[in-house]
Amino acid sequence: MTQGSPVHEPYTEASQQHEANMLGMFIFLGTEIMLFGGLFAAIMVYRIEHREQLIEASKRLYLWIGTANTVILLTSSLLVALAVQASRAGSRRVGATLLVASACMGVGFLGLKGIEYAKEWQEGLLPLTGVRHAFSGPVQELFMGLYLAATGLHAVHLTIGIALMVGLSWRVGRGSLRLPQKALTVELCGLYWHLVDIIWIFLFPALYLVR
Amino acid sequence: MARAQILQAILIWVLLLILLSLTVGASFLPLGRMNPVVSMGIALIKASLIFWFYMQLKKERGLVRLAALGAGAWLLILFLLVSSDVVTRGSF
Numbered sequence: 179m180t181q182g183s184p185v186h187e188p189y190t191e192a193s194q195q196h197e198a199n200m201l202g203m204f205i206f207l208g209t210e211i212m213l214f215g216g217l218f219a220a221i222m223v224y225r226i227e228h229r230e231q232l233i234e235a236s237k238r239l240y241l242w243i244g245t246a247n248t249v250i251l252l253t254s255s256l257l258v259a260l261a262v263q264a265s266r267a268g269s270r271r272v273g274a275t276l277l278v279a280s281a282c283m284g285v286g287f288l289g290l291k292g293i294e295y296a297k298e299w300q301e302g303l304l305p306l307t308g309v310r311h312a313f314s315g316p317v318q319e320l321f322m323g324l325y326l327a328a329t330g331l332h333a334v335h336l337t338i339g340i341a342l343m344v345g346l347s348w349r350v351g352r353g354s355l356r357l358p359q360k361a362l363t364v365e366l367c368g369l370y371w372h373l374v375d376i377i378w379i380f381l382f383p384a385l386y387l388v389r
Numbered sequence: 390m391a392r393a394q395i396l397q398a399i400l401i402w403v404l405l406l407i408l409l410s411l412t413v414g415a416s417f418l419p420l421g422r423m424n425p426v427v428s429m430g431i432a433l434i435k436a437s438l439i440f441w442f443y444m445q446l447k448k449e450r451g452l453v454r455l456a457a458l459g460a461g462a463w464l465l466i467l468f469l470l471v472s473s474d475v476v477t478r479g480s481f
Contacts, residue, residue, distance in 0.1 A: 200453045208460035215464045256402040259443040376436045383428035387416040
């Protein structure tokens with residue numbers, strides 16, 4: 179909650195202000211969910227239309243990298259949840275450390291994703307222009323196109339999340355973001371981070387675990 | 390930081406990792422057409438845990454919970470209409 183945070187116009191009480199803040203953030207997150215929802219709908223249609231070939235295409239992805247990346251993101255969400263608690267308790271140093279640690283896990287995720295892209299690029303499985311292609315057929319090419327679009331869009335979101343976490347950590351560490359009065363800022367950025375994690379939680383089975 | 394809250398966050402993390410190993414394990418079972426039901430079902434449970442505990446929906450009131458779940462309702466409509474088109478195409 180927003181204990182200690184001053185109540186601004188037009189709100190009359192802290193709980194009302196808190197609810198308005200959360201409502202705004204969750205509606206924004208809803209637009210993000212809908213953005214990815216279109217991609218998930220496309221994956222679903224492919225799966226209904228070309229089940230057998232999609233299973234073959236999915237088996238070519240690096241399951242261990244996808245699984246390792248899921249572990250990384252789940253752990254980063256734990257760190258962010260703890261950082262929010264630390265901010266509410268007013269522990270500046272713990273909060274800043276946890277935020278920067280979660281940003282580092284995000285960078286680790288992107289690093290592994292980069293290795294994965296590089297491997298697929300070498301195998302001719304990334305549908306990019308000017309690259310030698312080695313697709314088994316049009317279905318695999320379409321699947322890899324969706325894979326690239328979905329994971330690429332997710333990586334963009336994660337990059338924004340990393341920038342948010344680094345910026346927050348810097349401000350919390352320096353004391354320019356006063357805690358616990360401004361814990362709400364950490365909380366709202368945390369919500370964004372968790373949502374990026376949740377999107378990956380669905381992308382992982384939709385792409386890697388098609389059997 | 391309250392000890393109980395830290396323990397709860399860690400417990401949720403352990404649960405999430407167990408669910409992840411379950412979903413990866415289940416993908417090696419010959420589930421056939423049940424495969425997406427199982428994997429997406431486990432993903433839904435994981436997302437619910439994060440929404441409820443990490444995103445603190447359990448502490449919010451009805452309006453915020455409704456806003457958080459709203460997108461899910463719209464997605465359901467999207468998936469239902471799209472899949473009903475794809476599944477029945479060519480059969481009429």
